[in-house]
Amino acid sequence: MNSWVSLALTALLLALPRVLMTRGEADAAARIKPEIHGDLAFYWWVIRFYTWFWHRLQHVGWAPLPETGPAVLISNHTCCIDHLLLQSSCRRVLGFMIAREFFELPIVHAFCVRVGCIPVNRDGRDLQAIRVALRALNEGKVLPIFPEGKVTANSGRTLGPMLPGAAFIAVRSGAPVIPAYIYGSPLTDDIAQSLLWRSRARVRFGPPIDISDFKPSQAGDKNVLARVSDRFERALLELQAQCLGADPEAGSETIETSSEQARAG
Numbered sequence: 001m002n003s004w005v006s007l008a009l010t011a012l013l014l015a016l017p018r019v020l021m022t023r024g025e026a027d028a029a030a031r032i033k034p035e036i037h038g039d040l041a042f043y044w045w046v047i048r049f050y051t052w053f054w055h056r057l058q059h060v061g062w063a064p065l066p067e068t069g070p071a072v073l074i075s076n077h078t079c080c081i082d083h084l085l086l087q088s089s090c091r092r093v094l095g096f097m098i099a100r101e102f103f104e105l106p107i108v109h110a111f112c113v114r115v116g117c118i119p120v121n122r123d124g125r126d127l128q129a130i131r132v133a134l135r136a137l138n139e140g141k142v143l144p145i146f147p148e149g150k151v152t153a154n155s156g157r158t159l160g161p162m163l164p165g166a167a168f169i170a171v172r173s174g175a176p177v178i179p180a181y182i183y184g185s186p187l188t189d190d191i192a193q194s195l196l197w198r199s200r201a202r203v204r205f206g207p208p209i210d211i212s213d214f215k216p217s218q219a220g221d222k223n224v225l226a227r228v229s230d231r232f233e234r235a236l237l238e239l240q241a242q243c244l245g246a247d248p249e250a251g252s253e254t255i256e257t258s259s260e261q262a263r264a265g
Helices: 003-020 023-031 039-053 084-090 104-115 127-138 164-173 191-196 222-246 257-263
Strands: 057-058 073-075 096-098 118-120 144-145 179-183 202-205
Touching: 023 164, 023 257, 039 084, 073 084, 073 164, 073 222, 084 179, 096 144, 118 127, 127 144, 127 164, 144 164, 164 222, 179 222, 202 222
Parallel strands: 057 202, 073 144, 073 179, 096 118
Antiparallel strands: 179 202
16 A cells, blocks of 8 residues: 555545535534634733732632533632632633622723623612522523622632532532632732732632532422532632642641531620
């Protein structure tokens, strides 16, 4: 067999999967492209450089999100740049649920709209925001949520109690839930200080949290939401223990759970 025949056979074998594709499969393959592209790729690299250079961000692997399709990303909330730290560690676009007053700030409004952020009222009863969040998951997007519902500004050393909103959205949508833990971020809940104070931020991801034993129709059951919230808390505490255990500066610092905090109060 001469070299020209070998070359032709190699080309045929490489092209065969494409040739055998149905038209629908070919169209679907052509439509699949990275979410972070075009202007979003530029923004992503700016965020990556800022978090790497100023906050010396390190993350243990990329976020284990599905390449396509919906997912809920839950994380502890340590300061006002957590959104940037998580986006720097993910290869998919994160459309956060953020306070309406921040969403409407002229300096960031266009960007928030571009990445699909969801404005939320601070009264804790924003049903419209929940509908929009569920619709985003139905459209195959990644929805990041901070189950604590507010900043716990201690650089990830303690974890606040879980609010039921994240559990409701996860159960109702049926989307896979990926936990993340942030540690070493600026010790402040002020926006300007979070941006300007240098830190040694870390992000660690865990395996998906299994809530497949609950059906979407059970999302209104308070007992179900309490059980799911408990699984969220345990997953985050496991990551917290790993973060503190891997940090030589943490020493023998005690890890506080939300239950211990409640008893202390």
